[in-house]
Amino acid sequence: MAKPAKIEFVCTDCGMNYTRWQGQCRCGAWNTLTEMKISTTKKSVGHGTIASGYAGGTGGGSKKINDIETTEAEKQLTGIGELDRVLSGGVTTGSVNIISGDPGAGKTTLLSDLIARMSKLTPSLYCTAEESLSQFKNRVQRLKLDYNSDELYLLSETSVEAIIDELHNNKIKFAVIDSIQAVVTSNANGSPGSPSQVKSAAQSLTQYCKQNDVTMFIIAHVNKNNEIAGPQTLVHIVDALLHIDTNDGQIRTLRANKNRFGDIDTVGIFKMCERGMLSVDNPSEIFLSGSTTESPGSAITCIRKGNRNLLLEIQCLTTETEAEFPQRVCVGLNMNRIKMLTGILRKHTKTKIYHDTFFNIVGGLKIDESETCIDLALVTALLSSLNDFVIPRTTCIMGELSLNGDVRPIDSGVPRVKEAAQHGFSEIFIPFRNYHKSMEELGVKVSPVKTIHELIALISG
Numbered sequence: 418m419a420k421p422a423k424i425e426f427v428c429t430d431c432g433m434n435y436t437r438w439q440g441q442c443r444c445g446a447w448n449t450l451t452e453m454k455i456s457t458t459k460k461s462v463g464h465g466t467i468a469s470g471y472a473g474g475t476g477g478g479s480k481k482i483n484d485i486e487t488t489e490a491e492k493q494l495t496g497i498g499e500l501d502r503v504l505s506g507g508v509t510t511g512s513v514n515i516i517s518g519d520p521g522a523g524k525t526t527l528l529s530d531l532i533a534r535m536s537k538l539t540p541s542l543y544c545t546a547e548e549s550l551s552q553f554k555n556r557v558q559r560l561k562l563d564y565n566s567d568e569l570y571l572l573s574e575t576s577v578e579a580i581i582d583e584l585h586n587n588k589i590k591f592a593v594i595d596s597i598q599a600v601v602t603s604n605a606n607g608s609p610g611s612p613s614q615v616k617s618a619a620q621s622l623t624q625y626c627k628q629n630d631v632t633m634f635i636i637a638h639v640n641k642n643n644e645i646a647g648p649q650t651l652v653h654i655v656d657a658l659l660h661i662d663t664n665d666g667q668i669r670t671l672r673a674n675k676n677r678f679g680d681i682d683t684v685g686i687f688k689m690c691e692r693g694m695l696s697v698d699n700p701s702e703i704f705l706s707g708s709t710t711e712s713p714g715s716a717i718t719c720i721r722k723g724n725r726n727l728l729l730e731i732q733c734l735t736t737e738t739e740a741e742f743p744q745r746v747c748v749g750l751n752m753n754r755i756k757m758l759t760g761i762l763r764k765h766t767k768t769k770i771y772h773d774t775f776f777n778i779v780g781g782l783k784i785d786e787s788e789t790c791i792d793l794a795l796v797t798a799l800l801s802s803l804n805d806f807v808i809p810r811t812t813c814i815m816g817e818l819s820l821n822g823d824v825r826p827i828d829s830g831v832p833r834v835k836e837a838a839q840h841g842f843s844e845i846f847i848p849f850r851n852y853h854k855s856m857e858e859l860g861v862k863v864s865p866v867k868t869i870h871e872l873i874a875l876i877s878g
Contacts (some may be wrong), residue, residue, distance in 0.1 A: 441671030505679025636758030666781025704729035749778035
């Protein structure tokens, strides 16, 4: 006689388990404990008996470390340059990866391109539990994707057991599940998307992939905080967690928040267009306006996204106000940072700003509040528009501005200067403490500055 299922209460925020329900979890969240049925016996899912754990191990007791054979993770290039970059040289064979993002971010579009490319290399299956097969085929035709019709399988199914059967029967080696919140398994109770269903479904799919060397991408929904919906244990089960950030406009950034087979410092840049998600190999070209006309109110700086250096243009426009109070408008920038920088200018340079002020980032990129290296470029663009002088387009400015008017150092100063030099900038302003002798070998003029007064004197002079 089968043992009755064990009941646990799992926090949907942190994944902590409890034997009984309570109002507050130890992580501090209230009313986040959800009932989950845990089977006390080994489960048979599709083909083969699934052992405990996420990696599909079959037990066998402990072994001495020297008796264990090591194998290098085999990576395969997908042909999507920015995706390969984020995955540290390609997708790992037998890995299970989650990709998340806001609705309309491009998750399905990106994976439709990926499944078409992989079908030319290995039998591939796209399981859509949220749309019909004809809708998916229409997308493939609209994007004009090139695929192998003999090796590309489409499946509209919500049962995990049925999905695993299809993977086994067709000897699939690459699969996409769209999405984990829409599929259900008979090994857990609850409706689709509930914590118990999400965890059990992900565990069953992961175990099958590990035992059969199947590479899988799983689409996951996000909540209102732009975080993965469902239990936190979902993140622990999979090998990699990729997230697509949507910026204003067509630019998409792909970042790995977890990667067991590589680093998480790399950011991929994509551009959404009628042909789908296109890799942007040289993002700096998008974030620079490309204008050959020099005009006041424009400054170029270098930011760091992950381990990539990106050149971008900051534009500022100041006009005489027609209202009682001047406006402050910024697109892609943090308003609190703008207010602080204008306060520094008023205090240390006696600049009076009784104008409507508008800031913009070319290319629609959003700058994180922690990216303080753009401070000098912001105040320089503001002074340029206010005092009607031009900053040469061959000048790059980077550095953080402190409240006392000093220019503070930034991280990765040398790589940023090298990036600017490679794009043809002849003069680069950097914090004094970031200056290094190796910069002299780049063939450009590097001007270290200590205070905001030095910068203004050099720029306006």
